Amino acid sequence: MATGDVKLLGAWASPFAMRPRIALNLKNVDYKYLEQNLGGKDELLLKSNPVHKKVPVMIHKDKPICESLVIVQYIDEAFTSGPSILPSDSYDRAIARFWAAYIDDKWCASLFSIARAKTDEEKATAVGGVTTGLGLLEQAFKKLSKGKGFFGGETIGYIDIALGSYLGWLRAAETLAGSKYIDETTTPNLTVWAERFCSDAAVQDLMPESEKLLDFAKMLLSGKFDPPK
Template sequence: MAGSDVKLVGIRPCPYVNRAQIALNLKSVEHEFIELNPYTDRDMLVKLNPVHKKIPVLIHEEKPVCESLIVVQYIDEVWTNGTAILPYDPYDRAIALFWASYIEEKWSPLLGELRKAEGEEEKAALMEKIWQGMALLEEAFLKCSKGKAFFGGDSIGYVDIALGGFLGWIKATEILAGRKILDGEKTAGLVGWSERFLLDKAVKDVIMEPEKLAEIYQRYQASKAN
């Protein structure tokens, strides 16, 4: 792995990898992107992340940093140029960490469950949970943003990255499940936020088109069935 002092290991469709890409872009960190498929390049991944065996892995000065939200925090603390990703204020920082944890542990897994759901009853039950979560996130956005463009205020912050990394897959899940998740009536604040987030120069070349993601998912599911 000679070359760049900073390397990011992962695959482009992965929302967790996208988080790290966005953070690196926000800090204008030049880096080498190393394609690694966690399903086929298992041996290399085990060497880089022997505990979780997951992507992304950030390699800085030959030292690996694992887990996407930890990677984002590391990037923010090492490259102090530009706007901070995590708030300086201890309370605001705690709130950002809380909502990122909620997205990671409670809300985002529901998207995967919805994509796999069979039958209208199962989909309806999952959508109820997803909408309940979206209502909480809508309220969090209104409070954290304080009337500004992002959870982080005037610029993209930690919660923006935590949730925004999933935007491609949120829209792909809408296609695959035939259900609306980002609803202009129920979550108007988040709809506007998502549009601004995807247009930001740090993001727009990172998140893949939802139609392409849906196609990738269907192809992967078909390969598993064979």
């Protein structure tokens, strides 16, 4: 569906900015993508998101919507084209929101803490948080996917978007650490899921190149940048 009245302010390395783009692809909504310079702040970004001054921002019919998961829910509700992103049942919807909140509030904090850890103990705690979280998500996947390919069932849903958007960063973290966080032994379902997610038509052109992301991650670690959010 072509709308012509959707703009998306994003940044290539931001997992959060990837989320509404995946949702718009799933809904077959055409949109104008405006890559933002993470080092500076464009006037449109400051005007559209004066509270956080961060990507992503979606502008629909000249009205801005901010915060990645808020935007994804809005896209699901405002565009009836394409599959539903959140489940239709209210209890299932609550479970999807629970896991998405877990991913952003708890798991993501551990992921970004790995790079920021100043001592071996801090690093071990962060790595432990990531692997424990992936263990919980592996269990959740088995329960929620019901033998299908995604947390959302046959197609990419809300939890898939929430977790999948971090896969580029997770891989960068794996490369830096020299070990896998998602692997066939401890998280066999997530291993297959991650490959399926990244090769989905709605995602494949949005996942950042590993090398480029790794260079960017190293720049972040050098202290020249705040992590994107």
